Amino acid sequence: MFISHGRAVPIFRRLSALALAAALSVGAIVPAVANSADFVRRLWPLAEARGVSRSAFESAFASYSYQPKVMALTGKQPEFSQTVQQYIDKRVTEGQARKGQAMRQEWKQTLGGAQQRWGVQPEIVLAIWGMETNYGGFMGGENTVHALATLTEGGYRANYFQDELLTALRIITDGHVSADNMVGSWAGAMGHTQFMPTSFMRYAVDYNGDGRKDIWNSVQDALGSTANYLHSFGWRSGETWGYEVRLPNGFDFARARQLEKAPLSQWQAMGVQRVSGRAFPRASDVGRLYMPAGASGPTFLLLPNFDVIKRYNNSDSYALAVGHLADRIIGGGNFATAWPAGDFALNKAQRAELQTLLARAGYDVGTPDGVVGPKTRAAVLAWQKHMGLPADGYVSGRLLQALQR
Numbered sequence: 555m556f557i558s559h560g561r562a563v564p565i566f567r568r569l570s571a572l573a574l575a576a577a578l579s580v581g582a583i584v585p586a587v588a589n590s591a592d593f594v595r596r597l598w599p600l601a602e603a604r605g606v607s608r609s610a611f612e613s614a615f616a617s618y619s620y621q622p623k624v625m626a627l628t629g630k631q632p633e634f635s636q637t638v639q640q641y642i643d644k645r646v647t648e649g650q651a652r653k654g655q656a657m658r659q660e661w662k663q664t665l666g667g668a669q670q671r672w673g674v675q676p677e678i679v680l681a682i683w684g685m686e687t688n689y690g691g692f693m694g695g696e697n698t699v700h701a702l703a704t705l706t707e708g709g710y711r712a713n714y715f716q717d718e719l720l721t722a723l724r725i726i727t728d729g730h731v732s733a734d735n736m737v738g739s740w741a742g743a744m745g746h747t748q749f750m751p752t753s754f755m756r757y758a759v760d761y762n763g764d765g766r767k768d769i770w771n772s773v774q775d776a777l778g779s780t781a782n783y784l785h786s787f788g789w790r791s792g793e794t795w796g797y798e799v800r801l802p803n804g805f806d807f808a809r810a811r812q813l814e815k816a817p818l819s820q821w822q823a824m825g826v827q828r829v830s831g832r833a834f835p836r837a838s839d840v841g842r843l844y845m846p847a848g849a850s851g852p853t854f855l856l857l858p859n860f861d862v863i864k865r866y867n868n869s870d871s872y873a874l875a876v877g878h879l880a881d882r883i884i885g886g887g888n889f890a891t892a893w894p895a896g897d898f899a900l901n902k903a904q905r906a907e908l909q910t911l912l913a914r915a916g917y918d919v920g921t922p923d924g925v926v927g928p929k930t931r932a933a934v935l936a937w938q939k940h941m942g943l944p945a946d947g948y949v950s951g952r953l954l955q956a957l958q959r
Contacts, residue, residue, distance in 0.1 A: 590620045593707040600716075606723040614699040614723055614733040621704040624696065624740045628710050637950070638846035639893040641871045642878060645685060651882035654680045657689050658883060664761070664774045668781040673791030677880040678859075679780050682866060685876055686748040690773065693746060694739040698722050702742045702751075718742050721751035730758075730766045737770065745769030746776035749783075757783040787865040788858070795863060795877035796841065796856040798829045798889055801849070807945050815842045821855060829890040844870065848948030852891040898951035908949065911957040912937060 594615050601611050636644075657680055658665065665676035680689075687693045702719035706712050722742070726733050738744035742751060746769055749758060758767040761778030769776040802825030809824065819837040826843075828834065841855035854874070863873040878889070900908065902924035909922035909930055917933035931947050937957075938945040 590618060590707060593620075593703070594618065597703075597706075597716075597719075601720055601723050604720045604724050605727065606720070607727045610727040610733065611723060614726055615703070616733075618700050618703060620707055621700060624701050624704045625708045625710065627740050628705070628708075636871075637893075637897055637899050638871045638874065639851070639897070640899075642875045645875050646879045646882060648882075650684050650688075650879060653689055654684050654879065654883035657683070661773060661777065664777055668761070668778050671778075672781040672785035672789070674781040674784045674789050675792075675880070677883045678784070678795075678863070678876065679777050680883055681876045681880040682780055682863075683747055683777065684879055685872070687746055690746045690776075693748070693770065694737055694743065696738060696740050697734075698736040698738045698742055698744055698751070699726075699733060701738070701740050705741070715742070718751045721755055725751055725754060730754075730768060731770055735770055746773060747780045749779065753783070754779075757786055783866070784862055787862045789862050790857075790859055793836075793839075793857060793859055795860045795873070795880070796844075796854050797834070798891065799826050799853050799855050800829050800891070801826060801853055805849075805944075807849070807947075810843055811947075813843075815840050817841075818855065826855065844874075845946055845948065846870065846874065847894050847897060848950060849944035849946040850894045851897075852889040852893065894952065896952060900949065900951060900954060904951070904954055905949070908954045908957060909933075911954075915957070 598611060602608075654677070658676055662676075665679060668674065668679065669676055683689050699719065699722050702715050702722055705715040706719050719742075722736065725731065726736060736744065739748065743749065744751070744754065749769055754767065754769065758769055758775065758779040759782050760767050760775060762772055762774040764772075766772075767775055767779070769779055799821075805826075806824065813820065817837065818834045818839050818841055821841065821843070822834070822837065839857055841857050844854045844856050845851065846854075860873050860877065863876050864870070866876075867873070882888075904924075905926060906922045906924035909919040909924070912919050912930070912933045913922060915937065917936055918929060919933045920927070920929045926949050930949070934949060934953065935945045935947045938947070941956075
């Protein structure tokens with residue numbers, strides 16, 4: 555169903571988007587070799603084939619030992635436990651907006667040059683910086699090589715992390731950063747805006763022209779690299795990420811679900827309007843309707859740039875937070891529509907209970923397994939219609955409470 559009701563992404567220490575794909579799949583965590591010394595010996599021929607120098611290799615592994623604390627984090631990936639409101643309220647604050655405004659002034663020349671070169675507005679780059687590391691306030695405390703080596707040695711998505719590890723070693727060999735100064739998250743995301751090593755190799759830039767791509771110590775390089783990343787994935791210069799909108803009374807949710815993405819002119823014809831009352835700048839732009847709290851909460855039409863932000867972190871919650879923080883940095887206010895009071899995210903057991911209650915009421919949900927699929931969504935829609943409620947298909951704590959009555 556295209557009317558999406560985004561859920562909060564699990565937070566490990568807010569892994570960067572470039573690390574998120576690495577963090578979402580749990581693999582075996584038993585060391586693949588007898589001991590760390592064997593692991594390092596076996597790794598050297600692969601590193602040498604990648605152009606890693608022996609001196610860089612030895613420097614990176616001089617004090618290496620397998621780190622159980624890193625492996626432990628792979629097994630502590632919680633279920634989605636936050637509503638989109640909770641996710642955003644925690645990350646998009648007045649303090650974060652003010653800090654972003656100060657950084658906008660401090661790095662005005664860098665951001666302006668990046669916009670001229672890559673076409674990405676300063677506030678978007680700043681919002682990602684703020685979301686990822688609190689504007690450089692915390693970039694992670696793990697030695698990147700040691701963390702990636704532990705994940706590889708432990709057999710956790712070993713092929714993926716081995717490739718990231720070998721790439722990290724090549725970055726050191728190329729002189730962009732020393733082994734000791736290459737720090738980041740436990741999953742290998744690095745620097746001010748949290749690039750994985752392979753993303754660093756593809757998208758990092760030497761913005762300040764000193765011969766190194768230093769996303770750890772050079773804010774210029776980090777911000778330029780982020781703008782280049784977004785540009786590379788099709789950022790549309792001068793366009794926003796989306797609009798907060800109002801739906802008319804009697805809005806046709808069924809028709810909206812059929813539309814999926816549609817020109818803004820078509821949404822206008824259905825009575826969808828910007829909360830500001832202003833016209834859409836380009837009625838031909840294609841958008842999708844997003845209701846992160848169902849029909850009773852803020853509603854948005856999301857534009858192509860929203861999906862570009864999701865290339866940084868494939869989460870509607872994350873991209874909405876980035877867009878909202880960006881708007882706050884340039885002087886915008888909070889969402890015009892209030893979030894519904896008393897809502898909460900459902901854990902798997904609660905989702906199974908919701909399915910059981912729907913089944914008892916005569917709706918086909920299949921086997922109550924705590925996984926919200928097409929059958930469950932159709933049952934929710936049918937129940938909402940029967941109860942005379944907006945048929946938005948939104949599964950939430952408030953819906954469970956209504957079924958429990």
